[in-house]
Amino acid sequence: MRLLSAFVFGFVLLSAPSAWSASCGNGPGGFEAWKQSFIANSQSYGLKKRVVESSLKNVKYNKKVVSLDRNQKSFKLSFNQFYAKRVNNAMIRRGKQLGKTYARIFRGIEKKYGVPAPVLLAIWGLETNYGSFSGNMPVLQSLATLAYDCRRSDFFTAELVAALKIVQGRDMQPAEMKGAWAGELGQTQFLATSYVRYAVDYDRDGRKDLIRSIPDVLASTANYLAQKGWRRGQGWGPGTANYNVLKQWNKASVYVETISVMAGQISE
Structure with a gap:
């Protein structure tokens, strides 16, 4: 975020x-x-x-x-430049694999919050390369x-x-x-x-831990999107209500488009 x-x-x-x-x-x-x-x-x-x-x-x-x-430059790039800089085939493959590894958790999260796994995986991948560096x-x-x-x-x-x-x-x-x-x-x-507002203790260990608990991380991200108006069962491409929700995650147009495209590739 x-x-x-x-x-x-x-x-x-x-x-x-x-x-x-x-x-x-x-x-x-x-x-x-x-x-x-x-x-x-x-x-x-x-x-x-x-x-x-x-x-x-x-x-x-x-x-x-x-x-x-004082020196922020990443969002001065075009979408193609930004996407090429931030996303590669290895990330897409990793996202697909993690979708399988945590399939049960993703199913539970989608049932509760309405946000599908590919969108959460795209955000997770873009923000910290799936938790590898936060x-x-x-x-x-x-x-x-x-x-x-x-x-x-x-x-x-x-x-x-x-x-x-x-x-x-x-x-x-x-x-x-x-x-x-x-x-x-x-x-x-x-x-x-x-x-403070959106983090949830999804693994029920008594702490909202967005650094070490993958269930808490994914559920909290879904809760954020749900609270911002995510529409269950609908797409997330440009022109959709859910695309506008992604703008609440990050107002930079290249970032939102990257989430949308990357999520689409992971879902294939």
């Missing part, structure tokens, strides 16, 4: 940023003071101060994250840096609050929260706000 430049998809503001406002910054100079103010005012977001203090204790400003936020950057550090940074401070403050609510709810520990540079988590790269 990529977060890139203008292609920022809808998100749920879990707590109004107006509840507390600290000065943003465009460099590392004021980060520590901002962090301490955030910790001091954490209760205004419905967070426990001890949880926030412990979670952010070793978090520092990350220049690399800010640089990556990112290794500390999510809380990325989100704190971007919440402090002035460019999209309100947006990333909401994401930071959501990530801390994941910790507070004991679904994950801070050290486990490794992901992409903009804070996306898990095998289908959920933003923290989406994690």
